[in-house]
Amino acid sequence: MKTAIRRALFGPVLLLMAVMLAMVTALAPGAHAADGLDEAAAALKQGPVYVDPRAADRFSQAEADALAKKIKDADKPVFVAVLPKAPEFQPETLLQDLRTKVGISGVYAVELGKGFNAGADPAVMSRSAVDNLVGAVKRSQYPTVTERLNSFVDSAGTQANGRAPTAWDAGAGGFDVGTAVGLGALVVVGGGGAYAIARRNRKRLEAEERAALEDLRVVVDEDITAFGEELDRLDFSPGEPGADDAMRADYSHALDAYENAKSAMAAAEHPGEVRAVTEALEDGRFSLATLAARRAGEPLPERRLPCFFDPRHGPSVVDVQWAPPGGAERTVPVCAADKTRLDEGMEPMARTVRTETGDRPYWDAGPAYGPWVGGYFGGGLLPGLLIGTMLGNMMMTSPAYGADFGGPGGDVSGSDFNPDDFGGGFGDGGGFDAGGFGGDGGFGGGF
Incomplete structure (x- = not known):
């Protein structure tokens, strides 16, 4: 939600700044992009795909444009x-040098020569998920x-x-001097209008956010009260x-939670x-x-997940097969009573x-309950638990839900990240590394 507000507030402003930057770049004598890694990083700040001119014979501009559109969509x-x-x-x-120079949290995939690998900030995608995706790509042995x-x-x-980073919305490129000068005039004329639009969008999104928080507050306050009653009992x-x-430590930990x-x-x-609240209650x-x-x-x-049907029931004791009305069966953790x-x-x-429409099970309520349930069950397991339900469908199809639920991604974070999440090298050996970042660095060749 915070990312959405920033997008609404700063998107028009960033666009105007990009236009002005394009004007300066177009008019500056001898202006040119940096070489190598700096050029790649500068391009990725403005758009999701960069192809070094020396690799254009392996991945055409048309292919790059199509991939960029897919990512932006x-x-x-x-x-x-x-x-x-x-x-x-x-x-x-x-990988870690590219991530450092771009300075934006995200998933980074690199084709280097005939090697391939990827890394990601954990808040955007877990390391195990990245490893599995890279391994699947390599083992598929795609020919292109x-x-x-x-x-x-x-x-x-x-x-x-x-x-996606807000800068991608304002990705400037291909401005000639005439276009830059023409659009530069619009900066002066349209600046006030752009600010007014941004301000109106910001107010609307802030109102939606406040309403969603109030819906959550009712449920979370009930959870906190229930936990306090458990402590008393x-x-x-x-x-x-x-x-x-050991008992005193358990009790102290529960009080702290x-x-x-x-x-x-x-x-x-x-x-x-709100996710931090339900994480504390689960603990x-x-x-x-x-x-x-x-x-x-x-x-x-x-140590097991809470009871799927009501996290207030405490830790689950067993997994069972269950299906919501009209839905497919799935495995869910349940308490002894359920x-x-x-x-x-x-x-x-x-x-x-x-x-x-009245009281409904949380999995049939709206997306506002995503952060609440995420604190109890964690992001990685929820799609499987909730598939076929209203909340599950929101998770699968709503980009905004992903941003609110999963944590930061697409945010400028500079070089503040764990380099271990972007480890590995690019080997051009004759085979595929089946997993991890060991051996030749996790980049088997053979493509």
Whole structure:
């Protein structure tokens, strides 16, 4: 949501700035782009695909334009570079150097000579997801660069979190002097109008965001209250007979989670920030379950996801097959009570939330509940759990939902990232590296 507001506010301004920059560039004597990696980074700041002129025989301009359109239509921060084997492109550090120079969180895929690899900021795509996508592309042994890159982008475009950088909307290029001067005049005339549009869009998006947060606040406050009641019912005293340090640590951790949840909700200004609240509650409930097992002298519980039907039920104990009305079966984690109800042919005790059509199970409510459920279950598992439901469909089809739910992507973050997420090199050996970034750096050749 924050990204959407920035887009509405700054998009027109960035466009005007790009026009002015184009004018300066077109008119400046001897103006030219930097060489090698700097040129690639500069191009990727303005658009999702860059092809080094020396690699144009392997990936044409038409193919590059089609791939760029696909990425922009998906509205995801996916960057693609097609580069030749050249001294300025050091295979072992190319991904992290490119990410550093571009300075934008996202997924970076690079075709270097006859090698291919990718890296990503974890908030945009997990390292395991990137490794799996790269491995799938390599093992498919596509005969052309076009097939490899389109295969990767098709998958990355559906899995990546975040939205495309706002700078792509203002990507200036191909301005001649006459066009630049003509558009420069529009900067003066249209500046006030662009600001007015940006201001109106900002107010509209802020209003939508406030409404979504208020919808969430009702549900989250109920969750926090329920957790506080669980703490009271526990009736544990750190000084009671039989209490040991492990029990006291569990209890202290649960109390901290309760306070953290309350503080996070009080400070929340955007719907996406609610995820931190439910993450804290999930963590606290597991501490309570561990404490209860210690007091009863029972085996400690396995760390499992909360009960799918209502996270307030606490950690699940088993996975079962379940299908929503009219939907396909899927495996969901459930608590012992809901497992018994299902075994007896009864409906589970589902968590309902308010909607315009009355109380509905949370998975049949609107996208505002995405951050709430994401804190309990995590982003990677939810599409499978919720497929075929209203919330699941929102996750699959709404770019805005991905941005709010998954965290930052497409945001300027400079060189503040973990270089391990962009490791690997580009080998031109005769085979395919089946996974990871080991051996020749994770870039098997043979294309």
